[in-house]
Amino acid sequence: MAQHTRKGAQFQAVTANRLNDGIVVYLTAGGRWSESLQEAAVAEGKEAAEALLARAEPAVADNSIVEPYLFEVARDEGGIRAASVREVIRQAGPTVRLDLGKQAELPDVHR
Amino acid sequence: MYRYDEFDQQLVNERVKQFSGQVARRLSGELTEDEFKQLRLMNGVYLQLHAYMLRIAVPYGTLSSKQLRMLAHIGRKYDRGYGHFTTRQNLQFNWPALKDVPDILRDLASVEMHCIQTSGNCIRNVTTDQYAGAARDELEDPRIVSEIIRQWSTFHPEFSFLPRKFKIAVSGTPDDRAAIRVHDIGIQIVENDRKEIGYEIFVGGGLGRTPMVGKKISDFVPKEDLLAYLEAILRVYNMYGRRDNIYKARIKILVHEIGADEMRRQVEAEFAEIRKTGALHLPQEEISRIEAYFRAPAYETLPDESTELNKAVLADPGFANWVKSNVAAHKMPGYAIVNISLKPIGGTPGDCSSDQMDAVADIAEKFSFDELRVTHEQNLTLAHVRKKDLHTVYEALKAHDLATANVGLITDQIACPGLDYCALANARSIPIAQRISERFADIERQHDIGELKINTSGCINACGHHHVGHIGILGVDKKGVEYYQVTLGGAADEKTAVGDIVGPAFTEEQIVDAIETIVTTYLGTRKQGERFIDTYRRVGIDPFKESLYATH
Amino acid sequence: MQLIRNGAFVEPDFPSVADDEALPEGPAIVSLERWQAEREALRARNTPIGVRLKSGQEPSVIADDLDMLAVVALELPIFRNGRAYSYARLLRERYGYKGEVRAVGNVLRDQFHFMIRCGFDALEVADNITPEIWAENVGVFSYSYQPATDGREPVLSLRQRLAQRAAAREAV
Numbered sequence: 001m002a003q004h005t006r007k008g009a010q011f012q013a014v015t016a017n018r019l020n021d022g023i024v025v026y027l028t029a030g031g032r033w034s035e036s037l038q039e040a041a042v043a044e045g046k047e048a049a050e051a052l053l054a055r056a057e058p059a060v061a062d063n064s065i066v067e068p069y070l071f072e073v074a075r076d077e078g079g080i081r082a083a084s085v086r087e088v089i090r091q092a093g094p095t096v097r098l099d100l101g102k103q104a105e106l107p108d109v110h111r
Numbered sequence: 112m113y114r115y116d117e118f119d120q121q122l123v124n125e126r127v128k129q130f131s132g133q134v135a136r137r138l139s140g141e142l143t144e145d146e147f148k149q150l151r152l153m154n155g156v157y158l159q160l161h162a163y164m165l166r167i168a169v170p171y172g173t174l175s176s177k178q179l180r181m182l183a184h185i186g187r188k189y190d191r192g193y194g195h196f197t198t199r200q201n202l203q204f205n206w207p208a209l210k211d212v213p214d215i216l217r218d219l220a221s222v223e224m225h226c227i228q229t230s231g232n233c234i235r236n237v238t239t240d241q242y243a244g245a246a247r248d249e250l251e252d253p254r255i256v257s258e259i260i261r262q263w264s265t266f267h268p269e270f271s272f273l274p275r276k277f278k279i280a281v282s283g284t285p286d287d288r289a290a291i292r293v294h295d296i297g298i299q300i301v302e303n304d305r306k307e308i309g310y311e312i313f314v315g316g317g318l319g320r321t322p323m324v325g326k327k328i329s330d331f332v333p334k335e336d337l338l339a340y341l342e343a344i345l346r347v348y349n350m351y352g353r354r355d356n357i358y359k360a361r362i363k364i365l366v367h368e369i370g371a372d373e374m375r376r377q378v379e380a381e382f383a384e385i386r387k388t389g390a391l392h393l394p395q396e397e398i399s400r401i402e403a404y405f406r407a408p409a410y411e412t413l414p415d416e417s418t419e420l421n422k423a424v425l426a427d428p429g430f431a432n433w434v435k436s437n438v439a440a441h442k443m444p445g446y447a448i449v450n451i452s453l454k455p456i457g458g459t460p461g462d463c464s465s466d467q468m469d470a471v472a473d474i475a476e477k478f479s480f481d482e483l484r485v486t487h488e489q490n491l492t493l494a495h496v497r498k499k500d501l502h503t504v505y506e507a508l509k510a511h512d513l514a515t516a517n518v519g520l521i522t523d524q525i526a527c528p529g530l531d532y533c534a535l536a537n538a539r540s541i542p543i544a545q546r547i548s549e550r551f552a553d554i555e556r557q558h559d560i561g562e563l564k565i566n567t568s569g570c571i572n573a574c575g576h577h578h579v580g581h582i583g584i585l586g587v588d589k590k591g592v593e594y595y596q597v598t599l600g601g602a603a604d605e606k607t608a609v610g611d612i613v614g615p616a617f618t619e620e621q622i623v624d625a626i627e628t629i630v631t632t633y634l635g636t637r638k639q640g641e642r643f644i645d646t647y648r649r650v651g652i653d654p655f656k657e658s659l660y661a662t663h
Numbered sequence: 664m665q666l667i668r669n670g671a672f673v674e675p676d677f678p679s680v681a682d683d684e685a686l687p688e689g690p691a692i693v694s695l696e697r698w699q700a701e702r703e704a705l706r707a708r709n710t711p712i713g714v715r716l717k718s719g720q721e722p723s724v725i726a727d728d729l730d731m732l733a734v735v736a737l738e739l740p741i742f743r744n745g746r747a748y749s750y751a752r753l754l755r756e757r758y759g760y761k762g763e764v765r766a767v768g769n770v771l772r773d774q775f776h777f778m779i780r781c782g783f784d785a786l787e788v789a790d791n792i793t794p795e796i797w798a799e800n801v802g803v804f805s806y807s808y809q810p811a812t813d814g815r816e817p818v819l820s821l822r823q824r825l826a827q828r829a830a831a832r833e834a835v
Contacts (some may be wrong), residue, residue, distance in 0.1 A: 004593070020138060021208035022163035063140040067158065085539075086530055089232035090160050094531035096459055098543045100191055100206075101161055118806045118818045125804050133773075149742070150773060232743065262808040262818070268780035269752055269811065272745025349749045350721065384757060390810040396826070397819045 004086065009072035012049040013040040013080065014056050015090070016068035024102070025065060026088055027056055033065055037091040038079045038108045081110055112173050112482055113258050115223045122265070123220045124152075126227055130154050131213035138210060153271075155229035156212060159534050165207045166229040167219060170201030171239040171257040172485040176472040179483065181222045183468035194468070196453060196461040198525060198576055200238050200485040201229060205532055222421070227265060232273045234264035234345070239281045240288045241486040244405060245494040247442045250300045251305075251308050252405045253283035256337065257318055259393065259401060259555075263338050270345045274352035275360035277345070278317075285605065290487060292316045292325040292607035293579055295362045296344060301331060309333050314344060314374060315366030318573035322609040323363040326371035328378060334398065339391040343381035347374070399472045408480040408495055413445025417498035430505050432554055433516035438501065447498050449479070451491040451508060452523060453517040456552045457545050460526040461489030470511040476503050488525055488564075490518060520557040521565060521630070522548040525576050529586060530567030530593070536569035538586025538593035543567050546623045551630075560630060563643045566601075579603035581631060581644045583610045584622065595622040598653055599629070600647045611652050614660050625659055632658045667797060668763070669749040675787075677713050677734050679767070692736050692765075695720050698728070706731060715767065715809045722754045729760045737783075739768035748781045755782035755812045775801040782812035 005012055014027040015037075023034040026040035034040065043052040049070050056068035072083035082088045092109040093101015103109045115123070130150075137147040151157075155166035167182070174182075182202055186194050189211045190204040198204055207215060220226055228235055230355030237260050239253040240246065260279060264270070270277075280294040291297030297313035309331040316325025332340045345361075351369075353359045359460045366374045385391060424431045439448040451471060454460050463471075471491060475483040478500050479493035486492055496504055508514040524547065527533065529540030544567050551557055570587075577583035583598035595617050596608030617625045630643075632655050637646045647655075666675040679692045686693075686705075692713035698705065705712050713734025714725055723733065735754055737747035747766065754760040768776055773823040778786060779801055788797075810817045 017158055017162070019144075020210045022158060022161075022206075060144070062139070066144045072471055085588075085593055086160070086536075089530055089539075093161060094541075095539060096531050096545065099384075112771065116822070118821065121805055124810075129803050146771075153773075162830070232745075265808050266777075266804060267809055268777035268807075269748045270745070271777055272743055272774075347747050350746055354718070354744055354746070388756065390801075394823065400822065400826075516754055 004084070005070045005072050006083070009049075009083070011042050011044055011073045011075065012052070012070045013037070013042050013073045014052050014068055014070055015040075015087070016056060016065040019063055019066050025051065026091075027059075031055060032084070033059060035102060036106050036108060037073075037082065037110075040073070040080055042075065042080060044075055046065070078110055079108060112175060113170070113254070113401065119262075120220075120223070123223070123225045123227070123500075126225060127213070127216045127220050129414075130216060134209060134213055146382055149231075151209075153231040153233070155226035156209070156528040157230065157534075158537075159205070159528075159532055160530070161532065162206045163212075164532070165204045165212060165215065165226060166197070167202045167204070167224060167226050168229050168236045169201050169224075169485050170261050171237055171243070171254050172487075173243075173254060174483055174485065176481050176483070178222045178224055179468050179472040179475070181218060181224070183465040183472070185215055185218055186465040186468070192466075193462055193464045195459075196463060196485050196489050196491070197527065198487045198489060198527075198574065199229075199236050200241075200324070200487055201236055202485070203528075205528075222534075230276075231271075232275050232277075233271050234267065234273075234277045237261055237264070237279050237281065238289055238487055240283060241444075241484040241490075241492040242288060242439065242448055242494065243283060243484070245441050245443075245446075245448050246284045246286075247440055248285060249283045249442070250302055251283055253281040253289075253298075253300060253404075254405050255398070255402050256298065256300070256310070257281050259338070259398070260341065263341070263391075267345075270349060273345070273349055275357070275362075276356045277348070277362070278288075279341075283383065287603075287605040288486075290576075290603035290607070291316055292605075293322075293576075293603055294325065296336075296341065297325045301433070303331050307333065307611050310340075312325075312339055312340065312344075312380075313364040315371070316607070317361050317363040317574060318578050319361065320358050320571045320573075321361075321364065321367075322573070322578040324607050324609065325363075325364060326374070328371060328375040335393045335395070336386060336391075338393055339385045340378070340382050343378045343385055346381055346385075347377045347518065351377075364471055386559075388538060401471055408482075410443045410446065410495070411497070413497065413499075415444035415498075417445065417501075419499040420501050423502035427502070429514075430502055431506055432558070433514055435499065435558070436520055438516045441495065442534065443495070445498055447496050447501060449493040449496045449501070449504060450486070450518040451493065451513050452518050453490050453513075454517060454548065455512055455515045456521050456522060457504055457549045459541050460524055460544050463491075463571070467511050467513055469505070471513065474504055474507050488523065516554060517557060518561050519564075520524070521551045521560050521563040522557060523564070525566040525580065526549065527568050527570075527575035529567070529575075533569060533574075535572060536586070537571075537588035538569050538595065540567040540569040540575055540584075540586060543584060543586070543595065543619075543622055547626055550623050550627060560634070561642050563630070564602075565626070576603065577601075578609045578611065579607065581647070582626065584626075589616075591610060593619050595625075596621070597622075597625060597629070597659075599652055600644070602644055602653070613652060628658050629655055664720050664788060665788050666785060667788055667792075670797070670801070672794060672797075676763075676799040677711075677736075677763075679715060679736070690733065692734055695724065698725070702728070705823075713763070713765070716750065718744050722750050722758060722760075729758055729762070732760075732762055734765055734785075735760065736765040736767045739766060739770055742769045742771045742774060748777065751778070751782040752812050758815045772796055776803050779812045780811040780815065781809065791817060 029041040299311040312329040313325035527543040530536040567584040568575030579601040601610030711733035
């Protein structure tokens with residue numbers, strides 16, 4: 001599994017792709033998978049992050065999601081923000097097609 | 112063009128059935144993701160940044176109008192109304208759902224298309240010259256041998272689990288438009304003293320992390336022995352290619368480590384053994400059968416000059432510019448080759464909407480014998496258009512934003528999907544290409560600058576061929592921020608060269624200015640008639656270094 | 664682990680013996696190293712013996728010994744490693760080996776067809792493989808474009824025969 005987080009990251013969330021259509025999803029505090037980063041559960045610290053990632057396993061086992069991983073986030077007045085360019089694009093859609101992806105479908109993506 | 116017979120069709124149908132079963136087993140949970148990943152990767156299904164991606168094979172870049180219409184249909188029905196033409200002359204869809212892939216494959220099979228071997232460590236789609244069959248100095252239509260290789264390499268039992276992917280390209284003209292020297296095997300069609308057609312073989316070229324120019328290992332392989340010779344190369348590679356390190360697994364590393372002479376010796380020894388059995392000897396009947404599919408279309412006898420064309424060039428300056436950059440010489444009097452740019456100013460290189468695909472299909476049907484080509488520079492080509500129809504074709508293309516007059520010019524850039532779509536990318540490519548395109552939009556200026564190829568990749572895997580761009584741009588990631596490294600002097604033609612790194616990388620904000628500085632330096636240095644690459648070869652990297660970094 | 668030989672699920676035989684293990688009564692498969700070190704003693708047992716080749720141990724190293732070997736087992740350390748396909752073809756086509764060529768290690772169902780085409784006639788497969796799964800995968804493609812070891816007539820020769828038949832009909 002490629003590394004998409006940063007060693008020593010304070011806040012992290014878990015993302016994956018849905019098996020049947022590949023759409024990007026985020027693990028929520030309630031254990032659901034949401035298309036919106038804003039609904040993601042945010043873990044603070046290394047141990048909490050690993051515990052959060054472990055909570056993705058049932059969805060892998062029942063074949064609803066694939067390739068879950070941790071990535072760094074930050075919180076500000078706008079909500080949850082992804083830290084890297086990669087994860088910003090992933091939660092929004094292609095920067096060259098603003099009419100496609102979550103940025104066209106959801107109210108609360110960030111750039 | 113080639114048409115399937117019952118055998119070809121049966122095999123593709125069986126593949127659809129096989130893959131449909133595999134998808135069903137994955138969705139039901141019978142297959143784990145680890146197991147399924149290898150299977151989907153043998154069939155062009157990737158999991159990318161936002162969704163799945165499906166890569167469809169366009170053998171040697173040739174499509175019929177009917178096939179292009181089917182691609183348009185698939186784009187509309189299962190995707191988001193567009194597709195992306197790649198440097199392997201293939202087409203990618205960026206948003207298909209896994210559950211729909213079996214239906215897509217059935218639709219493709221109905222027009223003799225498939226996704227077989229568009230990914231995985233096997234022999235990939237064979238690529239060739241987009242001017243095949245139309246170029247003046249062509250020795251033989253390279254699609255004949257490409258089709259023969261396609262069949263031999265499809266489901267090859269020995270070579271489906273190679274150390275790494277394997278790419279073959281063929282050129283039928285001395286001018287190389289197929290970048291054969293940056294392929295695992297490059298095949299140059301040649302003629303010997305006895306006027307027999309055969310093949311010059313290059314091996315071990317490639318881009319990626321360790322770019323290498325292919326080495327010639329044979330001056331002349333006779334036609335009937337080509338498959339035996341290819342099988343020998345592949346066997347040597349399969350047995351001795353490195354499997355301990357994915358970054359050292361391509362054949363270029365093997366050739367580099369043992370040397371071209373030793374590679375030649377091993378291939379020749381294996382070839383002699385394979386040849387003895389005679390099993391891969393290519394019978395003339397089969398060559399002729401395939402040749403028949405690529406016979407010249409029913410050209411009209413026409414005067415080479417067209418008064419309609421001459422008049423329109425005088426009357427319409429936009430058309431005149433388009434003719435100058437996008438139209439190439441044809442071997443038949445009165446005919447021309449039309450290049451359709453998929454690089455509108457500020458657009459995404461290689462993207463084409465379903466509506467545009469339908470439009471091109473109609474134009475190809477009406478004006479170019481119902482057939483078109485995808486180029487490795489991510490454009491389309493109509494190979495046989497009557498000169499007197501050029502203005503009509505131009506108007507029809509223009510109505511669909513497909514008449515950008517920039518083929519071969521600075522805004523005709525290659526770019527990989529980059530971080531906007533690709534799960535492997537470190538940086539975005541498309542926005543860089545778009546901003547360069549906008550900066551140099553002025554058509555007079557583009558013509559003044561002349562031939563200049565800018566290639567951009569979003570990571571070291573080099574899908575955007577940055578090493579062989581006259582100007583190459585490589586996106587890198589530094590702590591989550593995008594930077595761009597520039598190389599100069601690369602080329603993918605018969606004088607293939609890997610570009611030289613000019614210095615420290617630029618930020619996203621600096622990169623377009625840096626490109627402009629390079630262009631300005633060239634304009635101030637060039638001699639009469641010199642293209643960018645010629646000037647670079649004459650003066651080297653220093654003047655560019657100076658102007659780029661002196662002010663920083 | 665199950666053994667499929669010539670398309671039939673059979674009782675596993677020729678157990679693989681580690682280098683520091685004593686040989687059992689009856690047939691067994693030993694490593695190349697052991698074969699090379701103990702060749703004369705192994706031959707003197709007068710019991711069928713097989714040799715196991717790792718990826719990287721080419722068949723040419725045992726080319727002269729093949730008539731003494733009942734089995735050549737080719738290891739697939741991971742299914743992605745396809746060297747053994749070339750080894751199998753060389754054993755059959757170059758060295759004329761008529762004994763058993765067995766695939767051992769990481770063998771996937773999706774590889775059965777290719778393995779048989781390359782001259783394997785025995786495969787060690789996972790326990791979840793059933794005769795139905797075997798049949799479905801080994802016969803997945805009705806035709807083959809290339810000549811290989813299995814003697815299957817390649818498509819181009821089928822085409823030639825069809826063309827000849829058509830020509831003969833026309834002549835009548």
